[in-house]
Amino acid sequence: MFNNLSEKLDKAFHILKGHGKITEVNVADTLKEVRRALLDADVNFKIAKDFTTRVKEKALGQDVLTTLQPGQLLIKIVKDELVELMGGDVAGVNLSGNPSIILMSGLQGSGKTTFSGKLANFLKTKKNKKVLLVACDIYRPAAINQLHVVGDQVGVEVYSEPENKNAVSIAENAIKHAKANGFNVVIVDTAGRLAVDEEMMIEIANVHKAIQPNETLFVVDSMTGQDAVNTAKAFNDRLNFDGVVLTKLDGDNRGGAAISIKSVVNKPIKFIGTGEKMDAIDVFYPDRMADRILGMGDVVSLVERAQQQYDEEEARKLQKKIAKNEFGFDDFLSQIQQVKKMGNMKDLVGMIPGAGKALKDVEIEDDAFKHIEAIIYSMTPQERSKPTIIDVKRKTRIAKGSGRKVEEVNQLMKQFDQMSKMMKMMQGPGGKNLMKMMGGMKGGMPGMK
Known part of the structure; x- marks a missing residue:
């Protein structure tokens, strides 16, 4: 995860090795390499430039502590800024409803259906919730069957109406079923769609209006980098979702999406997918992710x-x-x-x-x-x-x-x-x-x- 970025940042910090203090010259050389590392990781140019500007201002604006070398101080500043860039504090999922309704959205192929199953498993095993999965993808062949397979894997009931081609009525009927049968959480899996597809965007907006979800999550493939960020922005402009889910993070050597998506859409990353197994889901902790990006590991996790x-x-x-x-x-x-x-x-x-x-x-x-x-x-x-x-x-x-x-x-x-x-x-x-x-x-x- 983020191996390429971690290695390049490590090389950038080596520029300060052996220096007794931070100067405008050596910090500029280091941050030039940091900016280049961020750009190579597919971070937006403006975000990378603003990031290194803030780091430079903070680095030159304070004295080096006696217990820290210049390189250590800069790494600390970079880490603090990375944490802030990725959202600062951990953002939990809203489970206040009775039942709590979570609407899943995203592009086709982003891993939305699989992640719906992972989230159901997470809420069932970690939060002790009775979860209902709802199949509202009425377009993709075998989408309903896929969700049933996922539901069987995690031991969660799946509600579907194979003959019904109205996503709104399926979602509404599922909510009635959930209330009648004591489900705590309802996860509505919708069809993948493009933000430029007006008809499809109207459909998910109608589903959203009809079921009034407590939480709307946008699922995106982190390996698509800056494209993931741009897609998230386009969807947020139309749907105004509550949080982001980054899938396939275990295969992402760059990290551009994780670093810059919060800054662009101003919505927190709530969960990450870290593998193919149904328990490969983690809550997103900005501070832990910053440690991993900087090669410091993540002992807590x-x-x-x-x-x-x-x-x-x-x-x-x-x-x-x-x-x-x-x-x-x-x-x-x-x-x-x-x-x-x-x-x-x-x-x-x-x-x-x-x-x-x-x-x-x-x-x-x-x-x-x-x-x-x-x-x-x-x-x-x-x-x-x-x-x-x-x-x-x-x-x-x-x-x-x-x-x-x-x-x-x-x-x-x-x-x-x-x-x-x-x-x-x-x-x-x-x-x-x-x-x-x-x-x-x-x-x-x-x-x-």
Whole structure:
């Protein structure tokens, strides 16, 4: 996420390295590169220019603190300005209605239907809401079926009227159904449309007027960069939506949409899509995103994801096993599964401060654990529970069964042994608290040296 921008900003700040103070000359050279990095990230020229002007004014208008180097001070100023540019504070979704009605809008292909399912899953699991999805896309072939598939995936009911070609009446009937059946939230998925399509824009305006949503969200593909910003502005001029949803942010190496969309439409980014899975949705935090853009990681989000997978009862059982030296490969496999539930590996590594820079040339795939899992699954139940019985002969059989080399089996055994010793040490004073804080992350990065 934003790898190209992060790398270019890092190079820009290196200009100040070794300087004892900020001067108009060296800050101008640095901010010239910052502006160039923003433009390469597809940020609007005026926004990039105004941004660097504000940073320059603040940098030259204050003394460098004794605890900060000039480069550190400039990074702090840039971060503060980035946070402000992206909205400042986190903006929540309005759930005040009974039921709360959320109207989804956006271009065709922006990921609107999939995100409707993700949002339904988020509100169901995180907010304990009874959610109804409504299929109001009466134009795209198989759109209704797609929403039903998404609804089945997340365990949420979908309301549809396949024979009805009036989006307004479908939405109104869905609201009646929701009220009669005790739904807390109704998410209305509409057809994708262009802002220049007058007939389609009139239709969504009529739907909006008829159901009076508490929240109207505009869904846009972040990878389209400045086009996403321009599209959002055109829609906002017609629909006056409440917030923006950026999808496919996990594949966006530039970041132009995330940085500049708030400044252009003056509406907050409320959610981001970070992957294909139905739980790959995050509330948008401007301060955390600024940290990630500047290569500082996002430890808070990382720990939050770990806590979502944290099971206190399982953790207690695991601690007892570790204390008795009974930690085996089945337990190790369980920890891997917990880490995999936290999201795609590249995104997780990007949340670790400094890791993104250190591993910038390393390709981290979502199936990074598949070889380790293959080796473990090739072990017998007895071998998984008592790794000490695995001798040379067994290693040869395990390697053959998993399609891997004996050397890889040896490497896994060595890493497993080292990790077991480390976890045993963590059972001592001070270690237990760290174990509890890490929750589902314990043992989660096999293969890392």
